[in-house]
Amino acid sequence: MNALDVVLWVVAPYVALTVFVLGHVWRYRYDKFGWTTRSSQMYESRLLRIGSPLFHFGILVVLLGHIGGLVIPKSWTEAAGVSEEAYHVVAVVLGTIAGVATLGGLAILIYRRRTVGPVFTATTRNDKLMYAVLAVTIVLGLAATVMANIVGGGYDYRTTISPWFRSIFYFQPDPALMAGAPLLFQLHALSALLLFAVWPFTRLVHMLTAPVGYLTRPYVVYRSRAEQPTGARAPRRGWEPSR
Amino acid sequence: MRVMAQLAMVMNLDKCIGCHTCSVTCKQAWTNRAGTEYVWFNNVETRPGQGYPRTYQDQEKWKGGWELNARGRLKLKAGGRLKKLFSIFANPLMPSIQDYYEPWTYDYDRLFSAPMQADTPVARPRSLITGEPTKISWSANWDDNLAGGPELAPSDPVLRKVSDQVKLDFENAFMFYLPRICEHCLNPSCASSCPSGAIYKRSEDGIVLVDQDRCRGWRMCVTGCPYKKVYFNHRTGKAEKCTFCFPRVEVGLPTVCSETCVGRLRYIGIILYDADRVTEAASVADDKALFEAQKSVMLDPHDPAVISAARAAGIPEDWLEAARRSPIHKLIFEYGVALPLHPEYRTMPMVWYIPPLSPVVDVLSGTGHDGEDAGNLFGAIDALRIPVGYLAELFTAGDPEPVRAVLRRLAAMRSYMRRLNLGQEADESIAAAVGMTGQGVEDMHRLLALAPYAERYVIPKAHAEQGAQLEELGGGCSLDYEGGPGMGGPFGEASGTPAPIAVENFHALKERQRGGDLEDANELRGRVNLLNWDGKGTPDGLFPKNGRKEEP
Numbered sequence: 001m002n003a004l005d006v007v008l009w010v011v012a013p014y015v016a017l018t019v020f021v022l023g024h025v026w027r028y029r030y031d032k033f034g035w036t037t038r039s040s041q042m043y044e045s046r047l048l049r050i051g052s053p054l055f056h057f058g059i060l061v062v063l064l065g066h067i068g069g070l071v072i073p074k075s076w077t078e079a080a081g082v083s084e085e086a087y088h089v090v091a092v093v094l095g096t097i098a099g100v101a102t103l104g105g106l107a108i109l110i111y112r113r114r115t116v117g118p119v120f121t122a123t124t125r126n127d128k129l130m131y132a133v134l135a136v137t138i139v140l141g142l143a144a145t146v147m148a149n150i151v152g153g154g155y156d157y158r159t160t161i162s163p164w165f166r167s168i169f170y171f172q173p174d175p176a177l178m179a180g181a182p183l184l185f186q187l188h189a190l191s192a193l194l195l196f197a198v199w200p201f202t203r204l205v206h207m208l209t210a211p212v213g214y215l216t217r218p219y220v221v222y223r224s225r226a227e228q229p230t231g232a233r234a235p236r237r238g239w240e241p242s243r
Numbered sequence: 244m245r246v247m248a249q250l251a252m253v254m255n256l257d258k259c260i261g262c263h264t265c266s267v268t269c270k271q272a273w274t275n276r277a278g279t280e281y282v283w284f285n286n287v288e289t290r291p292g293q294g295y296p297r298t299y300q301d302q303e304k305w306k307g308g309w310e311l312n313a314r315g316r317l318k319l320k321a322g323g324r325l326k327k328l329f330s331i332f333a334n335p336l337m338p339s340i341q342d343y344y345e346p347w348t349y350d351y352d353r354l355f356s357a358p359m360q361a362d363t364p365v366a367r368p369r370s371l372i373t374g375e376p377t378k379i380s381w382s383a384n385w386d387d388n389l390a391g392g393p394e395l396a397p398s399d400p401v402l403r404k405v406s407d408q409v410k411l412d413f414e415n416a417f418m419f420y421l422p423r424i425c426e427h428c429l430n431p432s433c434a435s436s437c438p439s440g441a442i443y444k445r446s447e448d449g450i451v452l453v454d455q456d457r458c459r460g461w462r463m464c465v466t467g468c469p470y471k472k473v474y475f476n477h478r479t480g481k482a483e484k485c486t487f488c489f490p491r492v493e494v495g496l497p498t499v500c501s502e503t504c505v506g507r508l509r510y511i512g513i514i515l516y517d518a519d520r521v522t523e524a525a526s527v528a529d530d531k532a533l534f535e536a537q538k539s540v541m542l543d544p545h546d547p548a549v550i551s552a553a554r555a556a557g558i559p560e561d562w563l564e565a566a567r568r569s570p571i572h573k574l575i576f577e578y579g580v581a582l583p584l585h586p587e588y589r590t591m592p593m594v595w596y597i598p599p600l601s602p603v604v605d606v607l608s609g610t611g612h613d614g615e616d617a618g619n620l621f622g623a624i625d626a627l628r629i630p631v632g633y634l635a636e637l638f639t640a641g642d643p644e645p646v647r648a649v650l651r652r653l654a655a656m657r658s659y660m661r662r663l664n665l666g667q668e669a670d671e672s673i674a675a676a677v678g679m680t681g682q683g684v685e686d687m688h689r690l691l692a693l694a695p696y697a698e699r700y701v702i703p704k705a706h707a708e709q710g711a712q713l714e715e716l717g718g719g720c721s722l723d724y725e726g727g728p729g730m731g732g733p734f735g736e737a738s739g740t741p742a743p744i745a746v747e748n749f750h751a752l753k754e755r756q757r758g759g760d761l762e763d764a765n766e767l768r769g770r771v772n773l774l775n776w777d778g779k780g781t782p783d784g785l786f787p788k789n790g791r792k793e794e795p
């Protein structure tokens with residue numbers, strides 16, 4: 001284990017996660033107005049209606065897959081009677097379908113961004129950076145899976161990468177686990193860390209406010225002026241209304 | 244009974260001359276920013292016509308508003324909550340910018356930078372969406388005054404509902420203007436469609452607003468509103484809508500569109516309603532019963548039981564007084580001449596309309612009859628099935644009876660008042676024929692034709708002690724601005740925070756409306772700014788001193 005391993009698999013993840021959490025807190029406090037999907041559907045609908053659901057449903061399954069693979073320890077699934085082979089088949093099949101959908105959707109979205117005039121005009125440098133990091137992460141992830149399973153004989157990341165991932169959250173990081181992983185997996189993990197670090201500063205923040213509350217709240221929201229949290233200007237210190 | 248107060252508006256369509264002053268002043272006040280170039284919180288459309296955005300009334304296409312499900316319960320026409328969330332990644336019912344129109348500007352620089360040449364240089368149009376040269380082919384008012392044109396009229400969704408035979412006559416027969424703002428509905432489907440709950444109805448005055456800090460750009464509200472009065476700001480990625488000019492009405496001033504209306508046809512006032520009964524009334528089975536159902540939700544502000552329930556609900560005394568003097572209540576109930584726009588959308592709209600009688604009068608006069616004689620007019624209203632059918636599709640879900648009743652009242656008022664005007668004796672029988680008294684007709688005439696500012700707009704001020712503070716002050720001390728007792732920042736004159744626009748405008752406009760004489764805008768406390776300089780007088784510092792004698 002050398003210093004580089006420590007930097008890549010201990011320092012970098014903590015930096016990325018800290019930036020992810022604090023970045024969101026900061027953005028939420030100071031830029032609620034900028035917290036939006038910045039939908040471009042008014043400009044173009046035809047391509048978006050194929051690309052966006054394909055991408056989003058894909059990436060949400062991928063996200064669930066990552067939770068299943070990284071967060072849930074192998075011993076738990078085995079205790080539940082799921083054999084390594086069964087797990088592997090399900091993971092590869094589902095993962096490939098979702099991965100291909102995600103990548104296809106992303107390709108359509110990026111193609112649309114570039115070729116549809118109004119959408120391209122509305123694309124900021126921030127969007128371009130986000131798309132670059134996102135695309136690289138997804139491509140590397142798919143490539144790693146494909147290489148390991150189709151070209152190689154399969155790679156059981158649940159004995160190396162997953163424990164490393166969890167070790168970060170126990171605050172007992174074990175870089176050695178990751179140092180031995182195949183290169184593509186390493187690159188995928190690194191690009192994902194970069195993605196987390198830029199996440200709070202891009203339009204991707206919209207994911208964190210996914211509107212699940214809509215399912216349970218009453219249809220019409222009433223609010224009193226008294227509850228107004230914000231106005232044209234915030235109250236100055238000492239001038240907050242009394243309750 | 245849960246009594247709530249609602250700010251409501253009535254527009255008298257007979258008086259609209261289609262000048263678009265309301266739209267332009269509203270745009271100047273609220274939507275003259277990037278991303279809202281195509282947005283008109285107030286628009287005036289020619290009927291028959293396609294409207295703005297095009298064919299927005301075709302709910303089979305756009306699926307705005309509510310409908311009843313198989314069990315007779317209200318549901319959003321575009322689908323329930325789960326369906327909304329599953330289609331959130333690409334909204335299948337989102338209007339495109341072309342359904343409104345592609346905003347443009349002109350290449351003005353060409354006029355100055357073109358080299359010397361034989362032909363006059365031309366400023367060519369450029370799209371504000373792509374920045375490229377464009378060909379203008381539609382706008383918010385492309386079909387202005389073109390009602391009945393053979394190319395456009397057939398696409399009018401309202402006209403399509405009126406039978407074919409009628410259509411042809413109708414095309415030659417009439418046209419009128421329909422000014423529209425957000426309806427500030429009692430049962431707003433925009434708010435109900437918003438996944439993040441950012442659109443809310445203010446419990447004090449019923450104004451429906453979008454919280455810009457909570458809107459996440461899911462753009463479901465645009466689909467939800469059947470009137471298409473929520474707009475998506477494509478630059479900020481947030482929804483925006485008519486605010487009922489809350490900074491103005493909070494200080495007792497009418498909305499900008501009302502204030503500047505050339506026809507003086509808008510009325511603003513308070514309505515009390517029973518919030519507990521809204522859902523029930525919006526769910527009556529028969530579309531045609533919705534008009535009466537909505538009326539039944541509104542309460543009589545003179546009824547002692549209502550007054551005590553309103554007091555219990557915390558509605559202040561001056562608001563109750565305003566509700567009793569409300570021109571809206573008078574027009575809907577006492578005179579019975581105001582009708583809601585498209586009650587069949589089941590959102591319980593709160594901007595109502597007095598349908599136009601003039602088309603009938605015009606047709607009548609055109610055929611050589613006396614267009615103001617009561618007998619002739621009554622006959623014509625019934626004979627001219629066409630306008631009545633069309634108006635009924637707009638205002639009463641297709642039921643001609645209420646429209647006919649309103650038109651008869653308006654006709655009776657014309658004839659009755661004409662007799663008085665010509666020095667003839669009042670004819671009570673004309674009033675009685677429409678179920679009114681002569682005095683009632685005269686009162687209605689006063690409100691519709693003569694009423695001054697203070698009678699057209701009965702707007703109680705917001706109660707600061709009710710909420711923390713007025714919206715704009717955001718919880719600060721309302722006196723803590725320059726010129727106020729709490730005045731001044733730490734660094735003298737211009738430091739600290741500026742005087743809130745609402746406060747400044749309030750004083751300026753009050754001076755202007757109450758006082759009749761030419762005033763120096765300088766006397767309007769504080770500094771001069773162009774927001775409240777009204778062209779009268781020559782305030783110091785606005786014009787060069789040369790040649791002008793110093794005032795003593």
Ligand code: HEM
Pocket residue numbers: 037038039040041048052056059060109110113204206207210211331332333334460461
């Ligand atoms: C469940 C949570 C999510 C919801 C409800 C959601 C919803 C949306 C919506 C409504 C748009 C706007 C589409 C448009 O009209 O232009 C959008 C755009 C986008 N979302 Fe999501 N999203 C979610 C999660 C994610 C995740 C996890 C990612 C990526 C890691 C993501 C990446 C994107 C990207 C890249 C765009 C821009 C598409 C484009 O216009 O080019 N979203 N999302």
Ligand code: SF4
Pocket residue numbers: 424425426427428431432433434451467468469470471472473484590
């Ligand atoms: S008219 Fe106004 S309040 Fe009613 S649904 Fe539309 S935006 Fe909402």
Ligand code: SF4
Pocket residue numbers: 258259260261262263264265266287420422503504505506507508
């Ligand atoms: S300002 Fe008044 S008269 Fe002119 S278009 Fe608007 S509503 Fe009609």
